[in-house]
Amino acid sequence: MNDAATAEKPVSTSTIIIDDPNMNPIRVAAKNTRVFYGQKQALFDVSIDIPERSVTAFIGPSGCGKSTFLRCINRMNDTIDSCRVEGEITLDGRDIYDSSLDVVELRARVGMVFQKPNPFPKSIYENVSYGPKIHGLARGKAEIDAIVESSLRKAGLWEEVKDRLDDPGTGLSGGQQQRLCIARAIAVSPEVILMDEPCSALDPIATAKVEELIDELKENYCIIIVTHSMQQAARVSQRTAFFHLGILVEVGPTEHIFTNPKDQRTHDYITGRFG
């Protein structure tokens, strides 16, 4: 989903940052990121540090720019002609908008899972093996088999599909398809996994399974999740960032944002007073 903001230039674009002494080292850092769709500015000077091996949630009303910002992190916005990104976003200290950077390689390091499960119209096996193959991450069938199995295991799907790896991925249930997409994303050993409302098309049980999976994956990956469910953000994330009208309003430890937010807009949004 594309949260293209149509906001006028706001007065203040400053962010309230609540420090967390226990925060892991920074994996992704953005400095004064601005995004334009043609003449319209969708993001205003977003600066944020995103730690590794933890879950960072982006919340905010529709059109606030959270998905736009998420899509900057693996340069998905490059695919939109009118879209222009300014400022700096670094992955492990390296500018991802540097002209010498290979976008294909970037997207292998920064995987993405979308709102609607979108498996390739291929077998379950091929869905997972495709990435490692084209990125040359494995030599020979045995190695690819091993990657497929370990990815499906990490995605908590192996037990359910191990006897029908050749069935089409599209034949799985919605929740299974989403976990297949997560398996496909982790098959190329990314460092960062972006999730754009990964559970909004799933029922509560499938949602719980994906959340359980996110909880396990955070041990090894930097996960950034955009969600409309504040309860989900509260449950799965360690840090939460609140966006409003293209501004990153407040970012801090999740328990802080949901129990005692500092900014009035954050407060009004999470308590259901506007949105």
Next chain:
Amino acid sequence: MTEHIVTSYDDELKALAVKLTHMGGHAEKLLNDSIVALQTHDQDLAVRTIEADEIVDRLEEEVEEQAILMIAKRQPMAVDLREIVAAIKISSDLERIGDMAKNIAKRAVAVQSETGAQKSIVGIDHMSRLAAMQLKDVLDAYSQRDLEKAMLVWNRDSELDSMYTSIFRELLTYMMEDPRNITFSTHLLFAAKNIERVGDHATNIAETIYYLTKGEPLREQRPKDDASSFTSADFPQTDD
């Protein structure tokens, strides 16, 4: 504060606060009645007070039920969540205050035939007036969300503590003077202890108001002046 998008949410929060205020009124009345019953040996009033504690108990159940239902239904966040948690905590303090009053009323029934108790009741009267004021002020602070007022209550509790300590010493003296004083002195001692506990619950409520308005618990140590736990009985020296 701006209102919720869902107006019934606001209605429910308001209803919860109203119920709590209602409950606070009942607890106040119980406390005052129990003291009056103790002072005036009014057995009817004492019995009525004992029975009326039921109302406070029932209100606590209702507050709790509403609060739990709201948590399940609304998934409250931030100030709304604190509001609901505060209601649960305050209602349990008020329920305990009701129990204290009930206990004082029971003792009023027990000491009604004792005559020697008058002079020490003066001390208890003074103490109970302060406790009733503390309760009233903290309930006002809750309904007005007045943190300053709540903190005044919080700081003033040490006065009650020191009054209790002096009543404790006084009653101990009576008991040592004449063993016939022991029955009513013991009852009055427990009554005084109950009043002192009411003060403690009032400070609990003040702390809850702090949490409710500030979003974080009060971490300071409260000034305390209850030395009764360390007071020993100094028996009069005999010459033989």
